[in-house]
Amino acid sequence: MTTMGTTDESLRQDLARRGVHVTSLESLYNWGRAHSLWPLQFGLACCAIEMIAATMARHDLARFGAEVFRPSPRQADLMIVAGTVTKKMAPMVVRLYNQMANPKYVIAMGACAISGGPFREGYNVLRGIDRYLPVDLYIPGCPPRPEALLHGVIRLQELIRGEKLSGPGRSRAADPAVPGEYPIPNYGPAGLRPPFNPDLWQPPSDPDAAPDDGSDAVTPRETTA
Amino acid sequence: MRKLKQLPGVGLLKGMLVTGRNFFGSYRNPRRLVTVSYPEQRLLLPESSRNFPFLVYDGNDSVEGLRCVACKTCERECPSGAIRIVQARDENGRPAKHPERFEIGIDACMGCQICAEVCPFDAIKMDSDYEHAATGRTRPMVHNKLRLAKSNTYYHRIKPREAAEVDARLEMERFRKEEARRKREEAARMKKEAAAKAAAAKPEAPENS
Amino acid sequence: MTDPDRLLSLLEAGLPGSAGRVRRWTNPGPSGQDALLVDPDAALEVALFLRDHPELQLDYCSNVTGVDWLPREVTESVTTTETVGGETKEVTKKVTRTEPGYLEAVYHLYSVALRHGPVILRLRAAGREAPAPLPSLTPVWRSAEFQEREIFDLYGISFSGHPDLRRLLLWDEFEGHPMRKDYVAPDEDGLPAIETAAAKGEANR
Amino acid sequence: MNLTRAAPWPAGTAPFADPGETELLELSLGPQHPSTHGVFRMNALLDGETVVRLQPVFGYLHRNHEQLAERMSYLASMPFTDRLDYFCSLTNNWAYALTVEKLAGLEVPERAEYLRVILAELTRLQNHTVFLGFLLGDMGAWGSVLMYGFRQRDAVLDLFEALTGSRMMCDYLRFGGCRCDLPPGWAAAARLVVDSYPGFLDEMEQLLTENEILRARTMGIGGVEAKRLVNAGVSGPLLRAAGLSHDLRKVDRYGIYDRFSFRIPLGEKGDVYDRLMIRLLEMRESLNILDSALRDLPEGPVINPQAKLRNFRPPAGEAYGRIESPKGELGFYLISDQSPQPYRYRVRPPSLINLTLLEEMCVGAKIADVMVILGSIDIVLGEVDR
Incomplete structure (x- = not known):
């Protein structure tokens, strides 16, 4: 073998x-x-309703073996961060992640979980959960349709199937150098301290720069003449 | 309603009956057979369904044919501040009527379609495509000009009724503009002719005197 | 029934001496919702009167909110009589003065029993400095409890007589009142990451 | 032999301490808890299983909605109102549009008023439908009722999507009317959904109303007398369950609600059972309204031609508008200083204010009943914390 x-x-x-x-x-x-992803039963805002809709009869997340929503983080191995993570809530989200058993995955569902979304200018909204947690998959949308979540779960299954368990490039869970727990931020006088986990996320060096300089390589200019 | 006049347990049984009807019905009753096996089957989305915006281009070239004139109306009105436009400049450094860069961060876009609503040129429309899950955040989540550009044919395919209306409206506008230009030219020509006639009738032009 | 003039006359009849302490505030817009500007000292008395008067029965306090009015420059023309060289004449001058800012609490009252409303009460705090005190109307209408706490949290009006005045939405360590017009959230991305639990070598759980 | 009461322990052998000596237990429920309907937290003080004190803790979904709205144009706030009570985006839209129309003195064409009524009642239907599912989930019947509810709700959401383009975040109303007219065939599809609803409600009633377990869990729990509810600003189905006929559709007669005949269902005791029944009955009345509104829907424009989409600056002044949202009285308070942004933008959230008496409803009840009481209030955290 x-x-x-x-x-x-x-x-x-x-x-x-x-x-x-x-x-x-x-x-x-x-x-x-x-095929046996057990998500944490944990919803933050609007996206959680679409997440519930994805588990219901019409979309039936059970077809992918991911319908066993566990209320306890100890029994879950997929965290779907569905909704706006506020600064007041972020320490709890990190704590829940820390309490989950390895191997564990994080899906950031919806604009708010990815970047703070439309609310990101506010004083109490975290600009993306990837500041504190390693996110495996981002599903944009506000909220993403249930099908978009299903698409994300399928993508995640592909990722998991392609994971290596040993050698270089092995999966995060199999790598002893990668921590399974991340520090929990504290409440500060105007936000969270630290504002991000520098091991996971760094502020962009030039926020005005084009995010996609080699863009032509991604989408070629279409000419059918 | 508050007092039950029946044997205890009957209410439970009635409830069980409903559950049973749903259970067995979900094998044959089409009203209860609602599951759509997503990747293989898909729900037929209605025409108005929207998710993220895209830019429409006419003709064959996805850059030259863009309807967008970089007026930045959508950028100002976007409630989530997800649009960024840099206006192009021609070789003399004057602002040109097309965008140099047009970026929509779909990690912040909330698909409210206000950009499509306020656009005076029918250049930005809402797509119904929803499969955007990605493992990264910077590159896949920022749609640039080339990725946003989709042909009018595509627009007709996803929203036939709306696209036909837009085309008719644009055609009408083009016609009106053409008409106005023709009238203007006509008027200019008439004026010129009248001036020439006047000059012919009065050979002693002022420059001679 | 909720015409402010009628309310004022009822108040004057029921609470003698309230005429100087409750004034009419006219809404310039087309909604026609005028308000009563109530002196903070008289607020509790007036509120109880409005709630219990049989003709008013304003038993339902729908909405309580804070408003932050920044100091603003007002330019107005002032006409004075001046005597220049023995000749008296009227001189019109443009004078610019700064009106001090203040915090305001607005109460929208309705009557569920008599189905009328809204009657709007405006309470103005003396200034914008941190403990801007106003009397709490929670003893009169319990519905003000969370809303006054929210105003305390986001605007910094401290309501005296409130049974449980704490921050409602933000955490206790938060400094400042973010709904104020001059609040600027610090840009956190530029900050160096200090005092991380990781730096101290402890991952608390 | 009496089986229901155990024989007393022989003296001196009781395995537990004397009940008089129990310690009070502090328990934090939430913010991550399967039945707090989102990120809601309650700090409870328990004596055994009985609640002695209970304090709600808010702010875990405080998204600065009001501050953001004061920094953007009136139109740009419309999609944000969708995200307040994310089950009922269209009634939120309506409350906001109604207030701005008061603020600016805008008229609404008749067809748009009809569309608003139709959409608001459909919203009420789907909100109450999933409410049943979530409440039963709080009682332990997680799954079936919620699944039936979502199946029925999807039919309504399909209508919303066909008209507005989005399932949940409709962003459909505009100041002075509606954004677009009905697509072809929509009214017929809506008629089909409305006609299929009574069958669903019959099924739900058969499933729920006589169920002995449900009755035991809900009767006599969480009731507070109507007078105190009014004083605490509680509104909506909770107030009507306590027997007080107060529905803004009848009191304020906003929109064109005076043209429809419908009854206001009233409860007797205001306990959880009454709240559940009120919602079931309200759905029947909504169906009546929908029936006549779909029948009488007039032709005409859907938006006031004077309404401006861009550069909208209402005259200086202020306005408070409120509607009967499915959760209760949803109000908006706006102050305009003639600039394109509102100077003050305030949402009067029914979900938050309905929680004022949560402690009084829960004290003396068992800890398991707290979830049921909370579920019967029907809160949405997006609106509680904004």
Whole structure:
């Protein structure tokens, strides 16, 4: 089994067609994890309602094995930060993350969780949960449709299936150098102290710079002439 | 309603009946069979459905054909401050009527469609595409000009009724403008002719005197 | 029934001496919602009177809110008589003076029993300095309890007689009153990260 | 042998200390708790399981809505009102539009008034529908009722999306009317939804009203007499459950509500059971209103042609407007100084003020009932903290 990582892909597919399924321990493990994501039952604002809608009959998150919403962080392995994280709430969110067992994943759902969204100019709104927590997936939208959350969960499952458990580039949970807990910010006289976790996030050096200088490489100019 | 005149437990049974009807009904009754298996099946979104804005371009070139003239109305009116426009300048340094940079941060956009509502040129419209989940925050969450530009054909495909209205309106405007230009030219020509006639009738022009 | 003039005459009849302490405030806009400007010392008395008067029965305090009025420059023309060289004439001058700012609490009252309203009370604090005191109307209308706490939190009006005056929305360590017009939230991104729990080597849980 | 009462412990062998010597227990519920409906927190002081004191703690979703609104144009605040009570964006829109129209003296065309009534009543329907689900979830029936509610709610949200473009954040009303006219076929689709609702309500009533467990959990819990509710500013279904006929649709007759005939359901005791029933009955009345509004919907423009979209500057002055939102009395207070931004923008949140008497409702009840009482108040944190 340990050599399966080096088995070439075409041979594996060929065998699968003949009814012989060969897999590595790693991908079997990841396959199991990806299809039994237990999210933390934890909603902050508007996006939480769309998150609930995604678990309901029409969209049925259970089809992806992610319907077991656990009220206790100890039993959860996916935190969907759904809604505005205020400065008053942020320490609790970090504490909940710390209490979750490894391996754990964070989805920032909605504009507010990603960047503070439309409320980011305010005195009590955290400009993105990625200042304190390592976010695995961002789902923009205000709020994202339930399908967008499903799309995000599918993306996350792909990410988990592609994770390595050993060697360089291994997943965060398997890397002993990566902490499983992050410091909890404190209430200060005008906001949180520290305002961000410098290990996870740094303020952009030039906020006015074009965020996307190599943009042409991403989307080519369309000409059909 | 507050006093029950029945055996205890009957109310519970009635409730169970409802649950049972829902349970078994969800196998055959189309009213209770509502699940849409998302990646394979998709809900048919109504035409007005909106998520994030995009820029419309006419013709074949996604840069030259942009309807946007960089008037910055949407940038000023955007409630979440998600739009950033830098106006282009021509070779003489004068402001040109197209955007040099047009960026919409979809990490802050709340899809309220006010930009589309206030745009005087029908250049910015709302897309209904919602699959934007990404692992990064800076690059995938800021849509630049090239990513925002979508053809009028695309607009017609997602919103046929609205796009047809917009096209008719733009055509009308173009026609009116053309008409006005023609009239102006006509008037100028008439004036010129009248002046020429007057000059012919009065050969002793002032410069001679 | 809620015409301010009628209210004023009822007040004068029921509470002698209130004429000088309750004045009419005219709304310049088209909504026609005029208010009563109540002297803070008389506020509790007036509120009780309005609530219990059988003809008014303003038993429902719908909305309580604070307003921050910044100091503003007022330019007005003043006409004075001056004597210049034995000749008396009228001189009109433009005078600019600074009106001091103040904090205001606004109460919107309705009557559920008689179905009329709104009657609007405005209470003005003396200035904008930190403990801007005003009497609390929570003993009269319990609905003011959270709303006065919110005003205390966001505007810094301290309501005397409030049963539980604490910050409502922000945490206790917060300094300043962010709904004031001159509040500027410090830009935190430029700050160096100091006093992190990580720096002290403890991850509290 | 009497099974319901255990025989007393023999003297000197009681395993627990004397009940008189129990210690009071402080318990913090929330801000992360499955039944606090968001990030709400309560600090409870318990004597055994009985609540002695209970203090709500707010602010975990304080998003500076009012401050942001004072820094942006009147129009730009409209999408932010969607996010106050995120179940009822259209009634929030209406309350705000109504106040600005008072402030600026704008008239609304008749068709727009009808559309507003239709949308507000649909909003009330879907709000009360999910309310049932969440309240039952608080009682432990997590799942089925909520799922039935969301299934029915999706039908209404599809209507909202077809008209306004978004399921939850509609941003549809404009000062002086509505943003756009109905798309083709919308009225027929709405008629279908309205016609399917009584069947759903029948089912819900069969499921809930006679259920013995539900009755045991809800009857006689959380009741406060109407007079004190009025003094505490409580409004909406809570007030009507206590037997007081106070509905702004009848009291203020804003919009065109005087054209519709509907009844106001009233409760007897104001306990959780009454609050639940009031919502069920209110949905029936909303259906009546919808029925006649869809029938009488006139033709015409949907927005006042004098209304300006950009550079909107109302004359100096102030206005307070309120409507009967599904949660209670939703008010807006605006002061204009003729600039494009409001000088003061205030939301009178029914969810926050309805919580004023939460402690009185809960003291003496068991800790498990606190969640039920809180659920029956029907709060949304976006509106409580703003």
